[in-house]
Amino acid sequence: MKEHSPQSGDDRRWSRRAFLKRAGMTLTLPAISGGIAACGPFAGGGGQSESQGGDEGAVGQGNKTLGFAMINLTLPFFVRMQEAGGEAAKDYNVRTVWQSADGNIENEIAIAERYVQQEQDVILIDPVDAKAFEPVVRQAEEAETPVVTMGNKVEAGWNFNTLYPDYENMATVARALATALDEKGQIAFLVGSRGNYVSDTREAGFKETIEQEFPDIELVSVQPTDFDTAQAQAAVETWLTTYPDLAGIASVSDPLVLAAMNAAENAGRDDILYAGHDGDAEMHPMLKDGSMVIDVLTGAERVGYWNVAVGARIAKGEKFNKELFMPTYFVMADDMASRLADRGLEVDAVTPEEATETAQSYAEEFGPDQPSSAMSVG
Amino acid sequence: MRDIRFGPQVVRQMLLLVTTCLIGLAFGVASPGFLSLGNFLNIGLQTAVISIIAFAMTCVIVAKGIDLSVGSTVAVAGIIGALTLQAGLPPLLGLFAILLAGVGVGALNGFLITVIGVSPFIATLGTLALGRGASLSLSGASSIDVGQPLVLWFGSSQLLGVPVSVVLSLVLLVLFWVLLNRTVFGRWVFAVGGNAEAARASTIPVRWTQFLTYVLAGLAAGVGSVITVGRLGSAQPLAGEGLEFAAITAVIVGGTKLSGGEGSIVSTFLGAVLVGVITAGLSFLGVRQEITYIVTGVLILLAVLTNQVGVSRPALWLKKLGRVRGPEGGAE
Known part of the structure; x- marks a missing residue:
């Protein structure tokens, strides 16, 4: 097929020499691409x-x-x-x-x-x-x-x-946070991104539990963050200005909770309770000091x-x-577990120390020496 | 010996073809499964939507525009079609709704750009966000199941062993080529992109021509949406992410000038195939995703360099550099 272009000038013609020049330049692509692909940390094929x-x-x-x-x-x-x-x-x-x-x-x-x-x-x-x-x-x-x-x-x-079980786990997270807040007050929720299955399922578990079981808890905002901590921090900074009585922040993922804590600390707020998911070891100090109510250990590793x-x-x-x-575990400090139990919420949880041990022993838990039955619970 | 002469587009097409074959062979040597019929059909399947949208994007860019909204148009059109089907309307109406939604977004882009005077980049950036938001909002941020065989046919069936979407992209290749090269409208598109003032002076309806290129882009996104819905068996609110980048890449690699007035549908098609072969080949080798981005970037820069600047100019620069540095480095 022949193409027309009034402006390009079909009368412009290429000599064989020019053709070969351009061919040479164009064909350097495989060399460049191959070179990059074959070099350094990118190699893997x-x-x-x-x-x-x-x-x-x-x-x-x-x-x-x-x-x-x-x-x-x-x-x-x-x-x-x-x-x-x-x-x-x-x-x-x-x-x-x-x-x-x-x-x-x-x-x-x-x-x-x-x-x-x-x-x-x-x-x-x-x-x-x-x-x-x-x-x-x-x-x-x-x-x-x-x-x-x-x-x-x-x-x-x-x-x-x-x-x-993401939905059920986040329902328990919602109950724990609401119970720790005496079942009243304003809370906000950081989620991943709309359309992401894990984020959406966790959001549904949390939101629906709050709406159905805790009428005096007001979920003032649910903010998508694309799992980006910078976006999470910006959202929390806005919340702290807009909702000065905000008492609790929950998230579908622990790094977003850390961003929220950072924003609150910068704003001089140390009275907010947090709840998260993932069971990252970085959250253990906050679980121990009582600022974080509960976490869920799936553990990336x-x-x-x-x-x-x-x-x-x-x-x-x-x-x-x-x-x-895969077995998952709720993580709570003993003090917090007792406090919630006194208020009528029993959660079968491990301590941060036990969570650390569990999170690191995946090779023993799922290694080749284990029977097939160790690969699943329930 | 008599010097052989080629037209610039033919040269580019030959080079794209040779490059694609050489790269394909190289991947075939590195990974024997790459040179199988099944894999070629897969590459065709994976580049069909990109090619179709890139054909329309070629028209838009030749007319000195740009459309960043095609990806989200694919998503929102699919969601609207799926909701239409969910409401119990016949599959044919569902298909019509998808195409109409695409045309609607294209017309909105055309209106904003040619009537209101918003720059193409800003207008389509706006409709990109608008479309993505609308698709997430209308779908409740989750996919919508589509089971009607007629709708699925376009994305998941085969004709004589060739995926329908591949056949459709080849048919549209011919149609777009005819449109751009054998119709008055096609001449208007080149004229408008080359010199809008001169085109206006020649009584060519400049705004109307530009408006129609955006409608075409919307329609192509609608066709892409039909294929995507059929392929996935569902309408996805996040479908088409990055599709605008893929389509523009195919157009640029195919040699269409961003400054307008020059371009080729066949070269765009070959550009899409080249990018598809490289993406599939790197994936076969199991290299990291970043490499695909880097190679695509190199490809774009190289295409721009060879097309926009030309080969002789860099050679001249190098020669001049050599002269300047000659006394020090002894180059001359």
Whole structure:
């Protein structure tokens, strides 16, 4: 087909020499691209790199390969998850390939489709949305490639779902915070981003519990932050001006709670109670001093190790139910647990010290020496 | 020996084709599964929506505009269509609603730019945010299941083993080529982008032409939305994120000038395929996502360099530099 461009001037013609010049320049691209791809920390393809935990790309050796299609690999939770996943890859002698969709649903589906083409032994997907991944799971089923969907229930029949009870956990978090506040006063809630399954589920668990069970608690604002601590801090700064009587702040993720605490400290407010989720070790001092009521230990490292362990076991032929549940733990200081119990709320929680131990012992909890039954509770 | 001469667009298309083949072969050597029919169809599937939107984006950019809202238009159009289907209307009306929503956003962009006089960048940046907010708000921030076979057909079925979306993108390639190269409207688009004042003096309806390019972009986003909904089996409020970047990349790599007046639909298509091959190849090798961004960036810069500046100018600069530094460095 010939193209027209009145302004470009079709009469402009290229000599063979000019053509070759331009060709040379254009063809430098593969060299540049290849050079970058082959250099330094970006290298990871081909399975040559021995386990380095935090690197995206191929990790570990072994004759089985697990392909991970992740929403993100730069947020702290996912970085920790991948690091522990690298340890699991070593322990289970499998190779893992991690690719990030950077939050883009079409990218994530494309990554999963490529894994099907590459005939990975198991594909593990952290789905942006459950419904959208049903077609690609069916594609994997046709290729007889096992699929594990992590943290989000995809009902495509073929896949395994690795889950944790986010809704129920955040309902308990809401009850604990409300009870600590004597069931009255103003609270606000920091969430991740709209449309993110984990954030939305946790938000629903928290909001609905407050609305249904605590009529005198006023949820004055729910602020999406894109899991960005700077946005969380800005939101809390605004709240502290707009709602001077704000008594409690909850969040779907611990780093956002830390940002909230920082904003409150800058504003000279030390009377606010906090509640969070993730079970990060950084929260333990606040749990101990009573400013943080409750946390939920899923633990990024535990999640990473557990999912690689499940994927490796499936690759090696172990049989599992289609739904696997990772044990989670509420974390509270003893004083706070007693206080809430006195007010009628009993929560089966571990102390921060016990949480530290649990969070670090994932290799023992889900390691290759454990039986298949250790991979799921309930 | 007689010197062979080529038209600039043909040169670019040949180079894009050769580059794509060489890069594809290189990836094939590094990762044997890459050179399979299934993988090529996958690449086609993954670049179909980008290509379709990039065709319309070529028209917009040739007419000296830009449309940053196409990604969120895909999302909001899909949500509107899914809500229409959820309300019990026939699938054909659902499809019509998706296309109409796309056209609506395109018309809004066109109105803001050609009637109100807002700059294209700002106007479409506004509708980008507006569309994303509307899609999240209308959907309650969650996906909407779509099960009607007619709607799913466009994104998940095959014709003689080729995905329908790929066939559709090839059909639209021909239609857009005809529109831009064999119609009066196409000549207007080039004229408006090349020199709006001269076009106006030649009694070409400049505003109307620009308005229609945005409507076309909206319509293409609507078609992209139909494919996306069919592919995902649902309407997603976060669909199409970054699609504007992908489409503009394909257009620029294809050699269309951001300053307007020059561009080619076929080159845009080849640009989309090249980016698709590189993305898939790097993914096959398991390299980090940042690499894809870096390579895409290099690709854009290289395309701009070869197209906007030309090859002879950098060569001249280098030559001059050599002369200047000659006495010190001994280059000359």
